[in-house]
Amino acid sequence: xxxxxxxxxxxxELDHGSYLCGLPVVKHxxxxxxxxxxxxxxxxxxENGTGKSTLLEAIxxxxxxxxxxxxxxxxxxxxxxxxxxxxxxxxxxxxKPKDGFFLRAESVYNVATNIDKMDSEPSFDDPVIxxxxxxxxxxxxHGESFLAIVQNRxxxxxxxxxxxxxxxxxxxxxxxLMAAMDELVKDDSQFIIAxxxxxxxxxxxxxxxxxxxxxxRSVPYxxxxxxxxxxxxxxxxxxxxxYLFDSK
Numbered sequence: 001x002x003x004x005x006x007x008x009x010x011x012x013e014l015d016h017g018s019y020l021c022g023l024p025v026v027k028h029x030x031x032x033x034x035x036x037x038x039x040x041x042x043x044x045x046x047e048n049g050t051g052k053s054t055l056l057e058a059i060x061x062x063x064x065x066x067x068x069x070x071x072x073x074x075x076x077x078x079x080x081x082x083x084x085x086x087x088x089x090x091x092x093x094x095x096k097p098k099d100g101f102f103l104r105a106e107s108v109y110n111v112a113t114n115i116d117k118m119d120s121e122p123s124f125d126d127p128v129i130x131x132x133x134x135x136x137x138x139x140x141x142h143g144e145s146f147l148a149i150v151q152n153r154x155x156x157x158x159x160x161x162x163x164x165x166x167x168x169x170x171x172x173x174x175x176x177l178m179a180a181m182d183e184l185v186k187d188d189s190q191f192i193i194a195x196x197x198x199x200x201x202x203x204x205x206x207x208x209x210x211x212x213x214x215x216x217r218s219v220p221y222x223x224x225x226x227x228x229x230x231x232x233x234x235x236x237x238x239x240x241x242x243y244l245f246d247s248k
Contacts, residue, residue: 001038003190004159007092008035008059020085025051028215034092035216037192039207040185044194045224046211053163054083055211056194060161061086065102069111072100097190099158101149105167108145112137142168150180156187166197174199198226 010029020026024046029035035055044052061067066074103111116136119127129136133152137145146168154160166174174197181191181203195201201208201221210219221227233240 001040002042002094003040003188004093004095004097005037005059005063005091005190005192006094007037008055009033009090009092010088011090012088014084014088018084020051020054020083023049023051023054024213025055025211025216026085029055031215035209037207039205040189041181041191041203041206042193043201043203043206043208044192044211045196045201045208045226047225050211050213052194052211054085056161056163056192058083058085058089059091059192060102062089062091063100063159063161065100065161069102069104069107070114071102074111074114097157097159099155099189100160101154101158102161102163103146103149103165104163105142105146105165106163108137108142108149108168111149112145143170143173147173147176147180150177154180154184154189156184156189158184158189160184160189160191162191162193162195164194164196166195166200171199178203196226198224198230201226 008029010026010033014020014026044056046052057067064072066072068074115128115132116138119129131153133148135148137148140148146165165177169177178200185191193200201224208219208221208224209216210224
């Protein structure tokens, strides 16, 4: 069951004319008022533009995370692009996590820059980078730095919100991430993840919430479009490509 956030509750009215009003996820929340999270690992999946990353970001900000990523103690900002949705969400909490991190594949660079900046300033404390493996994240590849954060900074008994981690990781490294997730879940952690990866979605006993024009519904792994399309493609790539190209 969910460890820390059990429900996401929509309250108030968005500004008329806001692009958010057209997102399927917002239409669903306005109609049903709340989204229940029943598992320790919840995946938000669906086509581009359905609002899964927008909702994920809003949940992270409503919890207190920095919009561009990091812990609740990070306060840097390079470009204020987050939506107003966070101002209309209330999180029903079961307990307070001891740890937490909002990790966005697209903003790992900004997190790395902020860590280097903090460590360049005089301090009596140990360098911040020690909590991330001891090597500047800028001196590692995108995937290596992403995993360095997970493997070194995620300490357990925490709430971890990840936005499309597969963008930084190879298939093998996605499985490395899953192994780390398994250890953290066993240590009383909760994950909320927006993803397109059919590998990552296979995580045992996770709930998959599929976002579409029809709203949000819980779906079994093998009924997701991501699994079915990937399976059909890998079984017969030539046939799939012929159909795709000939239909142009």
